[in-house]
Amino acid sequence: MQRALESAIAELTLGPAIAPEDSAAIAAWLERHELTGDDARALTRDFPRLLVYRTLVRRNLRGALESTIPRAIARLGPRFDADFAEFLDESPPVTRLLKDVTPRFLAFALPRWQRDPTVPGYLPDLARHEALQIEVATLLARPKENVLAELGLDDQVEFIDAARLVHYDWAVHRLPEDEASRALPERARISLLAYRSPEHEVRYLELGAFAAELLSRLLVGRQSLRLALTGAAAQLELPLESELLGASARLLSELAERGALLGKTPMDLPITPTQLG
């Protein structure tokens, strides 16, 4: 009985709505979940009251999304209702942690938005950027007291765990925080390093093309400093001369001052999995 009930309640709360006056639909719902006899009669009788749980479940899950990607939801308008309904029906949450509902929703919704010409082109980047804020704010960080500050050319560079390198096609990070704003972002290739400061604030650093390529190789590709510098210069067809080396040194130094870069990866520190946002 409990398994059948769970399945029935899951459909009732996450699936398409069943009208309380539609007795045929209610009967079909019970049959789908093999609920029969006295239980089926009681559930039919109490069906309008059962719908309270549909409201509560949807309100809780919607609240989790509204608290993390409020501007994207506001700009989607009524379209979000349809996305949310289809998300619950087709790819409902499987996590006990509400913070993980948003990534699951975005994994479901982003490809749909990208395919749909009625959704503004910048909207997926805006939603990703809002979710990035929460992700970086809450990333687990391993203790790294054993990282040495000195960094040689053949060393791998150790960043804090709470750092993500992301790329957008729109400058959504410059949009106002105001949910009511409908200002449009500039179309531009943006690379952003998001990291959590020692004071637990999420901070962003907009990167130029070379800096983005260099950090991608260091942070994501886990290349040594020498390989990353030569690879990035070759990729962008830039001569690796003193000006570029100086700019790279200033970038790494600034990241260290900001608390995002720690130094040389020690041999005993496990390699971080790919950190591409």
Next chain:
Amino acid sequence: MPEQAEPKASARPSQAALAGVGLGLRWDFLEEVLDGPPPDVAFFEVSPENYLGRGGYYPAALERIRERYPIVSHGLTLSIGASDEPDPSYLRQLKRELDRLQVPWHSDHLCFSTAGERVLHELLPLKFCAENVGRVAERARRIEDLLERPFALENISYYVHPGEPEMQELEFINGVLDGCNAGLLLDVNNVYVNARNHGFDPHAFIAGLPLERVLEIHVAGHEVLASGLVLDTHGERVVSPVLALLEWTLERTGEVPVLLERDNQVPPLAELLGEVRVLTELSARALARRAERHATRA
């Protein structure tokens, strides 16, 4: 009003370290707790789901609060009554978190909140039947062993019973408690809400519970819908009838930690502390009356 025999003090799990009135710790006033004048609360309660798998500000802030106040833990998603076993990876994470916080006990709800892999993030009522009594009691025994600390189950608010009940709610709760060592987290507001929605006497209900097993008491506010349905929202002040029921209950349980829950429309901390003071005075009155009664009997 119905009476019952005095609880046997020895039957209650150890809670010597904790007494008085606590407050559910919410992020809305976390900074105020840390940076303002120390709030006069006996303890804070947290939901581990809000801290599991999370780094950054909130876990760090909780660590600082733990240095100043006792913390107890109240879970939301164990789903002890579901047909599937509780998620082992969740239980491992939970155990680590409880150890880190050094909580004296952990509680969760007598309900289900999952359907297979799907997590519904709502406390859903179990059918009051023997099959569920047996399954939940057996799991509660194992969970208490696994968590290595006392475990308590909370009576939930429910708006409809799912199907045809084999027994009443009271028999269901008592059956589960009879079959395990778990304590009872008695939510007095939930009893009141259920009594209003399902038409029973809340005093008789509480009197029928094994009050010697009450490990902690919760109170909160609720909302009455236009339809008359009472919803357990934790979004309002605790109403007078619930305060009166709490006082009546404490007179019968003796000293038990009481927690004020507020999850929605969270007001400024000062307002919540005002409610905590009311609860503290009420507890003192109830315990004084209980002591008088004992003295008279002696």
